[in-house]
Amino acid sequence: xxxxxxxxxxxxxxxxxxxxxxxxxxxxxxxxxxxxxxxxxxxxxxxxxxxxx
Amino acid sequence: xxxxxxxxxxxxxxxxxxxxxxxxxxxxxxxxxxxxxxxxxxxxxxxxxxxxxxxxxxxxxxxxxxxxxxxxxxxxxxxxxxxxxxxxxxxxxxxxxxxxxxxxxxxxxxxxxxxxxxxxxxxxxxxxxxxxxxxxxxxxxxxxxxxxxxxxxxxxxxxxxxxxxxxxxxxxxxxxxxxxxxxxxxxxxxxxxxxxxxxxxxxxxxxxxxxxxxxxxxxxxxxxxxxxxxxxxxxxxxxxxxxxxxxxxxxxxxxxxxxxxxxxxxxxxxxxxxxxxxxxxxxxxxxxxxxxxxxxxxxxxxxxxxxxxxxxxxxxxxxxxxxxxxxxxxxxxxxxxxxxxxxxxxxxxxxxxxxxxxxxxxxxxxxxxxxxxxxxxxxxxxxxxxxxxxxxxxxxxxxxxxxxxxxxxxxxxxxxxxxxxxxxxxxxxxxxxxxxxxxxxxxxxxxxxxxxxxxxxxxxxxxxxx
Numbered sequence: 001x002x003x004x005x006x007x008x009x010x011x012x013x014x015x016x017x018x019x020x021x022x023x024x025x026x027x028x029x030x031x032x033x034x035x036x037x038x039x040x041x042x043x044x045x046x047x048x049x050x051x052x053x
Numbered sequence: 054x055x056x057x058x059x060x061x062x063x064x065x066x067x068x069x070x071x072x073x074x075x076x077x078x079x080x081x082x083x084x085x086x087x088x089x090x091x092x093x094x095x096x097x098x099x100x101x102x103x104x105x106x107x108x109x110x111x112x113x114x115x116x117x118x119x120x121x122x123x124x125x126x127x128x129x130x131x132x133x134x135x136x137x138x139x140x141x142x143x144x145x146x147x148x149x150x151x152x153x154x155x156x157x158x159x160x161x162x163x164x165x166x167x168x169x170x171x172x173x174x175x176x177x178x179x180x181x182x183x184x185x186x187x188x189x190x191x192x193x194x195x196x197x198x199x200x201x202x203x204x205x206x207x208x209x210x211x212x213x214x215x216x217x218x219x220x221x222x223x224x225x226x227x228x229x230x231x232x233x234x235x236x237x238x239x240x241x242x243x244x245x246x247x248x249x250x251x252x253x254x255x256x257x258x259x260x261x262x263x264x265x266x267x268x269x270x271x272x273x274x275x276x277x278x279x280x281x282x283x284x285x286x287x288x289x290x291x292x293x294x295x296x297x298x299x300x301x302x303x304x305x306x307x308x309x310x311x312x313x314x315x316x317x318x319x320x321x322x323x324x325x326x327x328x329x330x331x332x333x334x335x336x337x338x339x340x341x342x343x344x345x346x347x348x349x350x351x352x353x354x355x356x357x358x359x360x361x362x363x364x365x366x367x368x369x370x371x372x373x374x375x376x377x378x379x380x381x382x383x384x385x386x387x388x389x390x391x392x393x394x395x396x397x398x399x400x401x402x403x404x405x406x407x408x409x410x411x412x413x414x415x416x417x418x419x420x421x422x423x424x425x426x427x428x429x430x431x432x433x434x435x436x437x438x439x440x441x442x443x444x445x446x447x448x449x450x451x452x453x454x455x456x457x458x459x460x461x462x463x464x465x466x467x468x469x470x471x472x473x474x475x476x477x478x479x480x481x482x483x484x485x486x487x488x489x490x491x492x493x494x495x496x497x498x499x500x501x502x503x504x505x506x507x508x509x510x511x512x513x514x515x516x517x518x519x
Contacts (some may be wrong), residue, residue: 010451
């Protein structure tokens with residue numbers, strides 16, 4: 001198989017997984033919810049020191 | 054000089070005037086001079102600039118408040134922009150990356166008194182797990198030069214392990230801090246996504262890039278993270294959350310911390326010596342008071358696939374222009390990787406970003422209700438032979454890299470803090486390593502666990518001959 005065909009096959013494998021799972025996404029699910037998930041799930045920050053810089 | 058075994062010891066000795074910044078810098082430069090022709094950790098050594106900075110800091114002694122890293126010699130991966138030094142990003146073009154301002158992380162380190170020795174070798178464009186470089190020479194593992202140093206922050210791992218610098222900055226898009234830390238037997242922290250500014254560092258994948266410290270211990274990583282973490286108006290993805298006192302929490306007991314050891318994925322197909330060492334590390338943490346339990350994690354392979362799609366698309370968007378304008382800057386492998394990213398449809402890239410958000414929420418819901426942190430392998434085997442790692446076609450090497458980074462990459466997708474640290478040596482004398490993973494923005498917990506482990510063991514204190 002040529003390099004170009006191998007590349008396409010490899011990407012097709014990855015894309016296939018994404019497309020199968022993406023069928024379950026609701027209209028409200030946006031990329032920005034990743035940051036919201038990180039900030040929302042963080043443990044509350046204890047008081048920090050004065051910056052040393 | 055025994056003070057030069059850690060950042061903490063060197064900073065304390067400098068504060069106590071038992072060690073001068075010039076002495077510390079000269080010692081590191083002498084080691085670079087002696088060892089780096091063989092190790093290839095550095096792309097640029099700024100001996101004159103480092104000594105001038107050291108003399109300036111020495112002259113300031115007693116005249117002004119010292120920063121936390123006053124007089125401590127460090128080095129930066131060669132994708133961090135620093136005025137007066139080229140930034141090749143591991144390519145054949147010394148000026149591949151130019152930024153309007155210095156990298157925020159470099160500025161913060163210098164403001165805290167650190168001395169920048171130079172810029173460190175790396176896999177070209179940070180695209181690779183093994184530490185090879187076709188333009189600057191392969192960064193050599195100081196434990197065995199025929200074995201991989203780990204990538205992409207290969208020079209950072211090598212420089213710290215060989216004592217050429219007391220600490221280094223690496224970047225991690227799929228494991229690029231933790232893989233060289235694991236291969237070279239040093240400690241490296243990939244912080245939470247957004248904890249450390251990415252401004253002034255070459256991007257490989259905006260959504261997955263993390264900058265973080267590499268040093269000899271969790272304590273030294275805490276010292277560096279304290280300086281570099283926090284909001285930055287130059288990076289909109291840098292979190293506005295307050296930075297806690299990482300050092301104050303280090304000595305707290307770990308009793309009661311629920312530590313999960315994954316029962317799925319992370320031990321499958323992993324070298325038996327590595328498995329035994331990681332499980333022994335969990336037992337050690339249990340003996341120190343952590344409540345160790347097995348846990349089943351949401352399928353990490355799905356996050357691996359999602360993260361690969363995002364990284365490939367974004368790296369192609371970032372680097373295809375320079376590749377087309379100056380193809381000779383890049384070797385065939387980097388060009389091939391960029392071409393791979395050009396094959397990903399925008400539709401699938403965007404679906405991957407949406408799925409990532411869903412997977413991150415699901416992970417938080419299912420995992421953090423059961424445990425407070427995770428302990429698991431960081432590399433699937435001790436540093437493999439470099440020659441064998443680089444054999445074959447682009448696709449074969451890419452697949453091999455994917456397998457080698459399969460234990461680290463999911464945590465880039467989940468955005469979680471992950472500390473890699475040594476936990477033994479193989480029969481062949483190569484470092485074994487594990488990673489501690491925590492909740493978002495809970496670097497304090499993984500550093501505390503890592504510090505407790507390193508107070509009970511001495512794997513991190515061992516150094517290669519030389």
